[in-house]
Amino acid sequence: MRTPISYFLVVSALLFTMGTIGVLVRKNALVIFMSVELQINAVNLALVAFARQHGNLTGQVLAFFVMVVAAAEVVVGLAIIVSLYRKRRSANVDDAHLLRW
Amino acid sequence: MRDAGALLLIPLFPLAGATILLLTGKRWKGSSVGWVGSLMVAGAFASSLTTFFSLLSRAPGHRLMVRHLYDWIFAGSFRVDIAFRADALSMVMALTVSGVGLLIHIYSIAYMRDDPRFSQFFAYMNLFVFFMLTLVLASNFLVLYVGWEGVGLCSYLLIGFWFERKSASDAAKKAFITTRIGDSAMLIGIIFIWFHFHSLDFQIVFRGAPGLANGTATVMALLLFAGAVGKSAQLPLQVWLPDAMEGPTPVSALIHAATMVTAGVYLVVRTHPIFEASSVALTVVAVVGIVTAVYAGLSAIGQDDIKRMLAYSTISQLGFMFFGAGVKAYAATMFLLVTHAFFKACLFLCAGSVMHALPEEETDMMRMGGLFRPMPITGIAWVISAAALAGIPPLSGFFAKDQVVAAASESGREGLWILALFGVLLTAIYMGRSTFMAFFGKPRYRGHPHDPPALMGGILGLLAVGAAVNGLLNLSRTGLLERFLVPVTGPVAEVVSGPAELPLAAISLGLSLVGVALAFYVYLSGRFDWQALRSRFVGPKRALEKGLYVNDVYSEAIVIPARAGAAFTAYVVDKRVVDGAVNGIGRLFTWGASVGRRVQTGLVRSYALAILLGAVGVLLYLAVRF
Numbered sequence: 176m177r178t179p180i181s182y183f184l185v186v187s188a189l190l191f192t193m194g195t196i197g198v199l200v201r202k203n204a205l206v207i208f209m210s211v212e213l214q215i216n217a218v219n220l221a222l223v224a225f226a227r228q229h230g231n232l233t234g235q236v237l238a239f240f241v242m243v244v245a246a247a248e249v250v251v252g253l254a255i256i257v258s259l260y261r262k263r264r265s266a267n268v269d270d271a272h273l274l275r276w
Numbered sequence: 277m278r279d280a281g282a283l284l285l286i287p288l289f290p291l292a293g294a295t296i297l298l299l300t301g302k303r304w305k306g307s308s309v310g311w312v313g314s315l316m317v318a319g320a321f322a323s324s325l326t327t328f329f330s331l332l333s334r335a336p337g338h339r340l341m342v343r344h345l346y347d348w349i350f351a352g353s354f355r356v357d358i359a360f361r362a363d364a365l366s367m368v369m370a371l372t373v374s375g376v377g378l379l380i381h382i383y384s385i386a387y388m389r390d391d392p393r394f395s396q397f398f399a400y401m402n403l404f405v406f407f408m409l410t411l412v413l414a415s416n417f418l419v420l421y422v423g424w425e426g427v428g429l430c431s432y433l434l435i436g437f438w439f440e441r442k443s444a445s446d447a448a449k450k451a452f453i454t455t456r457i458g459d460s461a462m463l464i465g466i467i468f469i470w471f472h473f474h475s476l477d478f479q480i481v482f483r484g485a486p487g488l489a490n491g492t493a494t495v496m497a498l499l500l501f502a503g504a505v506g507k508s509a510q511l512p513l514q515v516w517l518p519d520a521m522e523g524p525t526p527v528s529a530l531i532h533a534a535t536m537v538t539a540g541v542y543l544v545v546r547t548h549p550i551f552e553a554s555s556v557a558l559t560v561v562a563v564v565g566i567v568t569a570v571y572a573g574l575s576a577i578g579q580d581d582i583k584r585m586l587a588y589s590t591i592s593q594l595g596f597m598f599f600g601a602g603v604k605a606y607a608a609t610m611f612l613l614v615t616h617a618f619f620k621a622c623l624f625l626c627a628g629s630v631m632h633a634l635p636e637e638e639t640d641m642m643r644m645g646g647l648f649r650p651m652p653i654t655g656i657a658w659v660i661s662a663a664a665l666a667g668i669p670p671l672s673g674f675f676a677k678d679q680v681v682a683a684a685s686e687s688g689r690e691g692l693w694i695l696a697l698f699g700v701l702l703t704a705i706y707m708g709r710s711t712f713m714a715f716f717g718k719p720r721y722r723g724h725p726h727d728p729p730a731l732m733g734g735i736l737g738l739l740a741v742g743a744a745v746n747g748l749l750n751l752s753r754t755g756l757l758e759r760f761l762v763p764v765t766g767p768v769a770e771v772v773s774g775p776a777e778l779p780l781a782a783i784s785l786g787l788s789l790v791g792v793a794l795a796f797y798v799y800l801s802g803r804f805d806w807q808a809l810r811s812r813f814v815g816p817k818r819a820l821e822k823g824l825y826v827n828d829v830y831s832e833a834i835v836i837p838a839r840a841g842a843a844f845t846a847y848v849v850d851k852r853v854v855d856g857a858v859n860g861i862g863r864l865f866t867w868g869a870s871v872g873r874r875v876q877t878g879l880v881r882s883y884a885l886a887i888l889l890g891a892v893g894v895l896l897y898l899a900v901r902f
Contacts (some may be wrong), residue, residue, distance in 0.1 A: 198884050207880075268880045275878025 183224030190217035204256045204266045208249075213247045282326040283343050283362045286370055287409040289319035293402035301395025310385035313398030317381050317405055322373035328367045339763050342415055342479075356476055357681070359416035365764040368757070369412035369542055376534045376617045376739075377405045383625055384526040386728065387632065391524075397437060403429035403531065408535050412542060417466045417476040420543075424455075424462070424507065427536045434531060435523040447519040454516040454693055458506020458600030464501025469550075472496070485549035490556075491578045497550045497557035500543060508540030508594045508800055511568045515827045517591055521583040525628030528583060533624050534617035541597040546607045548765065552604070560685075562602025568696045569595030571824065577709060578820025581639045582627045585710050589665065591621055592703065596680055599696060603610040605683030606765035607758040611750045612676035614757070618663040618746055619673060622739035624657040629732060630714065632724035641710060646719035650726055655715050657740035662711045664743040666704040667788040668773055672747035674788075676699055676749070677703075678781045679750070700784050704791025712799040718819055835841075844884045 190213055197210025219238045226234025260266050283480070293316030301309055331339045345358040354665030362370075381401060388397050408429060411423025429452075466476065472492065473481050488496070504510070509517035520532050544551060544561060551557045571591035581587035593616050600609035630644065631637045634652060636646070648655035664671035667678070677700060684693045727733055750757040798804050810817055819825060 195888060199881055199888070202284030202881075216530050270881070 180224055180228045184221060187217045187221040187224065190214075190220065202267050202269055204259065204268050205261065207268065208252055212245065212249075215241060281569070282323045282330070283341055283360055283413070284345070284717055285323040286320050286327065286413060287360070287406050289316045289323065290402045290406040292316060292410065294399050294406055297395055298403060299401035301399055304395060305460060307385050307389060307394075309395040309398050311383070313402050314378060314381040314385065317374055317378045320405060320409060321371070321378050324370040324374050325483040327362050328371060328562040331362060331364070331849070332366060333872050336759075336763055344415075348883070352640050353474060354470070354812070356416060356418045358419060359415035359477075360413040360419075361478065362413065362538050363764055365542075365546060365610070368614060368761070370409055372614050372617050373405065373408050373535045374623050377401075379735050379738055380526050380530040380534070380621060380625070383529075383628075383732050384524075386731040387526055387628055388524060393437070397434075397524070400430055400433045402439070402876050404434065404531060405745050408539070411539055415478055417469060417478075418432070420546075421463065421466060423654075424539065425459065427539060428452060428459065428507070431455075431520070431531050432534055433521045434527040437523055437527065440873065441522070443513070444522040447516075447522040451520045454513050455506040458503045458513055461499050462503025462506075467498055467732065468496055468675055479512065482547075482549040488550070488553045489761060490554055491601065493550055493553035497547070497554050498560060500547055500550065501557065501561055504540030504543045504598070505564065506540075507543075508537050508598070509591050510540070510564055510595060510598060511571060512826070513567065513789075514572065514591050515823070515830060516520055518584045518587040518823065521581075523604070525583070525624055525631060528587070529621045529628070532587065533620040537590060537594060538597070538613050538617070539595065541601060542607060543610060544598065544601045545765065548601070548604070548606060551601075558589055558602050558604070560602075561755075562599050562689075562692055565594070565595045565598025565600075566600055566692050566699065567600060569699040570695055570702065571595075571752040573699050573706060575729075575820055575823040576706040577702065578711075578817055578822075579706075580641050580821065582630065582714060583624070583639050584645070585641070585706065586620070586623055586627060589623075589706060590701065590859075591702070593620065593665070596677065596699060597698070599692070600680040600683060603683050603687040603689070603692070605680060606749070607761045608676065608679035608683050609879045610761060610765075611755075611757050612680055614749065615672035615676045615743070616665065617747055618739055619664040619743035621672075622657055622661040622736060622743050623665065625732070625736055626661070626740065629654045629728040629736065630725070632728055632732075633723075635723040636720070641713045642720065644714040644721050645717045647716070647721065647725060648715040649719075650724070653727045653736060657736040658715060659711060661743045662707045666707040666792055667700060668786060668792070669785060670747065671744050672749075673743075674749060674785065675747040678784050680783050681751075682780050697787055701787045701791045705795050708792040708795025714797055715802055770864045778866035 192208045194212075194214035194217060197213065201207050201210065219241055222234040222238040223243070224234075226238075226269060227250050258265060259271060263270055293313050297309060297313060304312070327341070331341065341362040343362075345360070347355070348358045349356040364520045383399065384401065388394055390396060404427060405537050406891070407423045407426025409423075411420055411427060414420035414423055432448045432452040435451050436445045439445040439448070449791075469481055470476055473484050475481060485493070506513045517532060517537065520526055523532070551561065569592045572588045572590075572595060576585050576588035579588060580736070583706060588688065593612070598617070600606075600612060627639070627653065630647060631639060633647075634644070648659075660671065662674035667674045669675075679699065681693070681696050684696045687693075728736075780809050798806050798809075822828065
């Protein structure tokens with residue numbers, strides 16, 4: 176008997192919620208970043224689960240794309256965080272608030 | 277159409293002159309600009325003569341040339357051409373305008389020699405001659421209107437030629453705005469004509485004019501007449517002309533005596549078929565004319581300023597012309613117009629010579645007196661022209677005025693006729709007064725006046741000769757001019773009633789002599805202390821000098837309320853309401869922005885939260901919808 180899709184989706188939703196809460200409540204840029212990765216992977220899990228459910232490869236292909244984009248995003252994001260840290264000696268996102276009223 | 281080439285050249289010469297002088301005037305050396313300007317007017321005069329003679333060579337019934345230049349406006353059924361027309365009437369006007377214009381241009385070369393804007397002066401003068409010739413040669417109402425407004429513009433530019441003087445720029449504005457009142461009415465009249473005839477061409481309109489309903493003709497004629505009243509400074513729009521004397525004297529001579537102000541008379545004579553379709557309109561013309569003639573004659577008696585005196589005299593003479601047109605004596609009217617152009621131009625140029633000779637451009641006749649001895653040429657020219665104006669035979673003015681008065685008596689309106697005779701008397705009095713005050717009696721002037729340079733003196737001589745002899749043009753009511761004008765004005769009106777011509781001439785001559793004698797007795801005989809009289813009757817003297825306070829009434833009743841209205845719209849409506857609305861909108865957005873920008877906290881997490889909430893919102897919406 177195949178594992179029902181709802182199992183995968185529940186895990187995916189839990190992961191996504193954890194990621195979201197992490198993004199919203201943490202102040203360290205690196206931790207926020209990791210939380211974002213958690214969200215991405217939750218989505219990937221859902222995609223793969225749906226691909227399995229539908230019996231075609233569309234979801235898996237999409238998941239690969241997401242991984243590639245996530246990798247590129249990590250490169251840029253980490254570069255920003257590193258240069259921000261060099262500038263301000265802190266990775267706290269609340270310290271970077273120049274663009275406001 | 278063979279000879280129509282010269283016709284086109286008449287307005288083109290001065291237009292070319294104005295263009296050349298406006299563009300390159302500053303580069304010409306010395307007085308050459310003046311000669312170029314004069315040459316262009318001479319060209320116009322020569323072309324007028326050529327056209328005139330080729331008209332003369334035709335049979336009287338065929339003396340009409342129309343030169344169609346091009347279709348100007350072609351919109352649906354509204355069609356207007358640029359076309360010029362030469363017939364007896366327009367040739368009389370064109371010859372007068374270009375002839376007198378030429379003499380005044382040459383006079384100005386010497387008169388304006390030291391002016392820093394010498395070239396501009398001649399450019400404007402040429403432009404004026406161009407527009408004036410366009411006006412008189414126009415073959416339809418719209419081209420006439422172009423000329424009409426053009427001369428108004430040149431009048432404005434030239435009255436305000438010395439605009440550094442506040443009084444000059446004020447006078448220019450006053451002249452422009454006052455005549456504009458009449459011009460607007462005239463434009464409405466032209467539109468009205470188009471609605472009735474579906475054409476603006478003179479030929480078509482005048483052919484249809486006798487068939488007009490009485491009321492329609494009255495409205496049409498009176499609207500056109502309103503334009504004439506403004507341009508020719510008749511009551512009630514006469515206030516601008518005395519002030520227009522702020523311009524250089526040659527301008528007063530050319531524009532505000534000899535030519536532009538007679539455009540109104542020309543208009544009435546030109547459109548006489550419309551006026552004749554309505555007896556009311558003709559009566560209005562005659563009454564306005566004669567009342568103005570008497571009013572301005574009275575005012576002229578009170579003037580001490582020599583140019584203002586001449587200005588009132590011009591208004592008065594124009595009144596006589598309108599009166600003549602109102603009693604259908606068109607040829608006599610045109611005759612008076614032509615002779616008036618000569619003697620009034622001569623008088624103005626004499627006044628210019630006097631101003632030139634006296635220190636500080638003196639115009640007050642109280643500080644003249646006895647000028648004849650040091651300035652004989654000017655004095656002789658003045659006396660001849662003044663006598664012509666006063667109606668002393670055998671000078672030209674006598675014949676002209678006599679014919680107008682005779683026509684009045686023939687029209688059978690005793691009241692108007694008596695007023696006209698009174699006007700004749702007034703004319704003789706004010707001309708006698710000014711002549712005796714300025715040129716004879718004890719010298720009251722300062723400095724050492726002397727006759728003007730030969731160029732100016734020569735022009736004065738030519739104009740004086742013209743003033744003396746151009747009575748020959750029309751010695752009687754069947755004279756040369758009268759017969760020449762018959763194709764346009766129709767045969768001479770039938771005699772209705774009144775004294776015969778010879779006794780009539782005797783009456784008006786008698787009145788002229790009485791007027792001059794009266795002036796002589798008061799101002800020159802020495803048996804009368806006129807200066808004591810002045811101080812005794814300060815009030816009446818002042819009333820006459822102020823033109824019976826018409827100007828002051830206008831300024832109290834119209835100008836001051838209008839200023840108050842303007843102040844209200846400027847400081848209340850514009851400042852508070854319009855500016856208030858604009859500033860209010862600006863302030864609203866500033867306030868909105870100061871509130872709205874608080875959303876931008878600069879905290880990354882709040883943006884993330886907003887994104888999340890947005891995404892949840894979209895999902896909820898989709899979930900509910902499907």
